[in-house]
Amino acid sequence: MTYQELKDFCNSLPESELSKNVILWREDEAITDISAEQLQEDHYIDVDNSEDGCFPASECKHLDPETKIKKVYDKGTPILHENF
Numbered sequence: 001m002t003y004q005e006l007k008d009f010c011n012s013l014p015e016s017e018l019s020k021n022v023i024l025w026r027e028d029e030a031i032t033d034i035s036a037e038q039l040q041e042d043h044y045i046d047v048d049n050s051e052d053g054c055f056p057a058s059e060c061k062h063l064d065p066e067t068k069i070k071k072v073y074d075k076g077t078p079i080l081h082e083n084f
Contacts, residue, residue: 003078024082033083043073 010018024031041056047068054072063069073079 022080024080031082034080035083036078036080039073039075039077039079042071042075043077044069045072 021032022034024034039056041058043054043056044060045054046052046063047070057075060069
């Protein structure tokens, strides 16, 4: 889903739905504690350990110089994330 598709969907909702919490449905789980923001930095992955997730550019200086990194998200990218 693109943000344009999300915007179009939200714009099609009745006004009564817009004050309700967003729900992300994952199989048998409903995630309702969600926040939206834009990334403040570029984000990277360790190419050899991508399962460890991504990290901001400011953390790159702490990596071993041999670590192969790849940029996966640009600064300013809008994201939705679950609050724990």
